[in-house]
Amino acid sequence: MRTAMLRSVVKRSSTLFDAQPSSSYVVRRGFSSESAPERKVAILGAAGGIGQPLALLMKLNPLVSKLALYDIAGTPGVAADVSHINTRSEVSGYAGEEQIGQALEGADIVIIPAGVPRKPGMTRDDLFNINAGIVKSLCTAISKYCPHALVNMISNPVNSTVPIASEVFKKAGTYDEKKLFGVTTLDVVRAKTFYAGKAKVNVADVNVPVVGGHAGITILPLFSQATPKANLPDDEIKALTKRTQDGGTEVVEAKAGKGSATLSMAYAGAIFADACLKGLNGVPDVVECSFVQSSVTELPFFASKVKLGKNGVEEVLGLGPLSDFEKEGLEALKPELKSSIEKGIKFANQS
């Protein structure tokens, strides 16, 4: 009876790991640690609210052989702590600009959750003045020390920080559009959770693409394509859409001045990095939504489903059929997304 219960809990567990009844973890569709290639992952901002749990989750991932934790301060402690976990990767902590080169050298994937988070009443764009400069300097270091790494950008406003990164890399002559990703996985995670609650289906079975960008109305969940199908009424789809768009604000308000989503973001960041690792390792048919250089719309960057491969983006997938409500949402988001992209490009080129 207890075993049966355990099995059912295990079956419903996260989409990052398949837990075995023996309580050991293996990454779905991945490799065992013995057969997986060597892969170095660097986290920039690793001592922060997202950085620390993300470091923990990446330490649990058997596809990682080296984990470099970089921040302006505090990383030796985080690295010492995480390094005692008995999993494959070797962990090193790096603090301060003089150590960023060592942190980045040889990295296959660089995850960036560095920068300030929102407080109640702020928009993500209110973070631009501080985070744009941080992202610019970190990307300058990436172009110098690991120009071929995949970059997973978490720092907000993602709609602007990804274009900033692209311009920095272009100036350095290292830009490869297949290797730059804005992490929008948290929007997908939220859309899946909220949809499963309303549709009364097993959350582990749910798929919902989320397209556009990562701020307010630029976040466009495509519930018409959600599976399993539930035929929810229009008013419920509208409410689910709004809740997904306001998911970040819901957390910012609940944290009441103590920051924004960190734990759910670490989970989402770990899912996305895991997908990138699988793509690099040649696992077929790895698809996640991400904010990438795109020709899906007239905008130069756009989030949609992306197939990941040995060189990063293998294919940017189209939007698929949209409901009238989603078509309206798509047109409504374009002006804001366009202006956030242009703001990032302008910043990178004038400073």
Ligand SMILES: NC(=O)c1ccc[n+]([C@@H]2O[C@H](COP(=O)([O-])OP(=O)(O)OC[C@H]3O[C@@H](n4cnc5c(N)ncnc54)[C@H](O)[C@@H]3O)[C@@H](O)[C@H]2O)c1
């Ligand atoms: N993409 C998303 O879905 C998503 C979700 C949640 C949060 N975020 C964003 O992630 C960022 C980080 O959020 P948090 O809650 O972890 O913030 P935090 O303040 O807890 O941590 C940020 C860390 O970045 C470090 N940092 C600052 N400047 C740095 C630099 N130049 N080099 C290296 N590290 C530096 C800080 O020292 C700190 O440890 C914010 O911009 C937030 O808005 C994005």
Ligand SMILES: O=C(O)C[C@H](O)C(=O)O
């Ligand atoms: O909302 C925020 O400021 C953080 C993040 O972008 C989120 O969606 O939780």
